[in-house]
Amino acid sequence: MTVTDPGTLPALFPATPPLLTLGEPRLLAAAPPAVPSRDRAWLVHAATDVRLLGRGGAAFPVARKLASVPLGARVLVNASEGEPASFKDRALMRHSPDLVVAGIRLVAAALGSGRPAVVAVEDEPSAQALAQAAGRAGAELDVRLTRHGFVGGEIGALVNGMEGRAPRPDGRRVLPTERGLAGRPTFASNVETFAQLALLSALGPAGYAAVGPAHEPGTSLTTVLGATPVNGVVEVPHGTALRDLVGHDDGPVLVGGYHGTWAVPTGARVSRVELRERAIGWGAGVLAVLPADTCPVAEVARVTDWLAEASARQCGPCVFGLRAVADDVQALAQARPVDLERLQARVGMVRGRGACHHPTGATGFVASALTVFAEDVARHRAGHHCGRADLGVLPTTHTTGGVR
Amino acid sequence: MTRLAVDWTRCDGHGLCARLLSESITLDEWGFPILTDAPVDEDAARTAVSVCPALALRIEHPARTA
Incomplete structure (x- = not known):
């Protein structure tokens, strides 16, 4: 490298x-x-x-x-x-x-x-x-x-x-x-x-086409962050094993970004086409792994809140639904009682109902997080906070434009 | 078959469409319409479109093929 x-x-x-x-x-x-x-x-x-x-x-x-x-x-x-x-x-x-x-x-x-x-x-x-x-x-x-x-x-x-x-x-x-x-x-x-x-x-x-597989030659830029062997922007040939970029493929990896998907991408490679077959979108090309000492539910809750705030505030299901989803996930993070079935229903209800992709992308992020972090979610839901803090591994502050 | 579509930037959740087309439109917990795949009677659909106070409901014509 x-x-x-x-x-x-x-x-x-x-x-x-x-x-x-x-x-x-x-x-x-x-x-x-x-x-x-x-x-x-x-x-x-x-x-x-x-x-x-x-x-x-x-x-x-x-x-x-x-x-x-x-x-x-x-x-x-x-x-x-x-x-x-x-x-x-x-x-x-x-x-x-x-x-x-x-x-x-x-x-x-x-x-x-x-x-x-x-x-x-x-x-x-x-x-x-x-x-x-x-x-x-x-x-x-x-x-x-x-x-x-x-x-x-x-x-x-x-x-x-x-x-x-x-x-x-x-x-x-x-x-x-x-x-x-x-x-x-x-x-x-x-x-x-x-x-x-x-x-x-x-x-x-x-x-x-001298680089990468015949069905999808070339390279892509990806942003790799969190508990990965390297952090930064990586130019990677298509066909590279995800585990070579992020260190593992048998644990949770966020692929795509905040409109992306949490997955355990066993054997997956860098390929928009191959990932799509696994119902994973390459999206903005973000790959993130959470370290063991941060609370994944709290990280996801903070990002979900950010996504709800990012709404253009035009469409009801996004304004009200995504906010309700974010509040539910926040309650989970704090180990307060949450009706998980209602949360799942809300996530499904917001999907696809808006003028742009935002509600669908955001709820895809939440739904996949609830699945991949099901054990942490269950523990929090039962009122047992994991005791870990939110270390802020997934950035939610605007990183452009200098001081605001 | 008549298909309905919602302009989400206009819809304010008045809910008249769900009253008129109760077999094909329900409301979510915030009062915004959920369109089901159930077939819609064309005349009833036109009525619902015409009474939407926000002019948010429309009949979606299948995309013309190029």
């Missing part, structure tokens, strides 16, 4: 965690490769060949999204990274801004996008790094600092925020590929997707 010096930053902003790579660094290489221009047809074919999936939470096939927008479409880069447990997008922008800018230019040119691409980013050092990289490349880039929070990074909410509207999801889902920036069709994706497209253009499909 190679450790890259993340460099120093002004103290107001969180320092970049250690950057690590398994195998040869690509996204985190010291110098970016030359990225040839490609037309849209080339990109669609190449992204199809390597089965490139979007690097936001939804893992949508990139080729299909590229093919679905008309030429002249706008480009929107989602670099908001509102997930408190994730640092991979900021690490990428701070460390490899030239690769990111090359990828954005590649896509904007391939789509014949008449206007500069818009980058929505909460982290000021990342914004500065991108602006400087754009300057070096002589590229026009519209970098916008946002403060939209977790749900504000949902793509519909992000488009609304960029258009001067409230940064909240629409009641009826509007795809950016149909109506995005300035009401025009927009190719919108997570910032890492653009860096992956830059690598694809530089390496060609065969070179790109």
Whole structure:
């Protein structure tokens, strides 16, 4: 494993965690490769060949999204990274801004996008790094600092925020590929997707596919935290055993982040497709393991409270249901009496009932935690607090934007 | 078959839909509708849509195939 010096930053902003790579660094290489221009047809074919999936939470096939927008479409880069447990997008922008800018230019040119691409980013050092990289490349880039929070990074909410509207999801889902920036069709994706497209253009499909399994070649950035052999942002080849990253696969691992899944991922590997077959979403690429000396119920309760607070406060089941779920989990954490059946019913009731993925993602986190930590939950429910404190291993403070 | 959908950003939990379509809509403990898969009579569905005070209920037409 190679450790890259993340460099120093002004103290107001969180320092970049250690950057690590398994195998040869690509996204985190010291110098970016030359990225040839490609037309849209080339990109669609190449992204199809390597089965490139979007690097936001939804893992949508990139080729299909590229093919679905008309030429002249706008480009929107989602670099908001509102997930408190994730640092991979900021690490990428701070460390490899030239690769990111090359990828954005590649896509904007391939789509014949008449206007500069818009980058929505909460982290000021990342914004500065991108602006400087754009300057070096002589590229026009519209970098916008946002403060939209977790749900504000949902793509519909992000488009609304960029258009001067409230940064909240629409009641009826509007795809950016149909109506995005300035009401025009927009190719919108997570910032890492653009860096992956830059690598694809530089390496060609065969070179790109030299790493990882044939069904899902390449590498991904992941944020690894908690009681793991290494902590930090890791560039990892697909197909790597999860236990090689987090130290075990026979105990609870949080996969994906706070819209993700607690699982005992025996034998699992880094692969969005393979994990999905186990009903585990790779999500924002977070992998976390709790140490034995923190109370898992209290950690989960604190995150659930954070998720309830993160609601855009538009949809009843999210406003009331997710709050009720969070209060129940908090009571469990404090070993107060809780009707566990009612909690389970509430979790099931909130799922899928909202304008965005937030209630579903949040209740998926809770439901899987109740299953994986069933023994701890049962003990707490019986009024026997485990005696361990909440050590705050799962971060719930905003780690962007400096002092607030 | 007629399918109903709720715009959750509009719904305020008035509950009229569940009164009119009691076989296919129930309410959760906070008063917000739970849509079941039971078939909905089209006329009754239209009535429910038209009386929703928040204009949150709609009839969902199957997505056109590309």
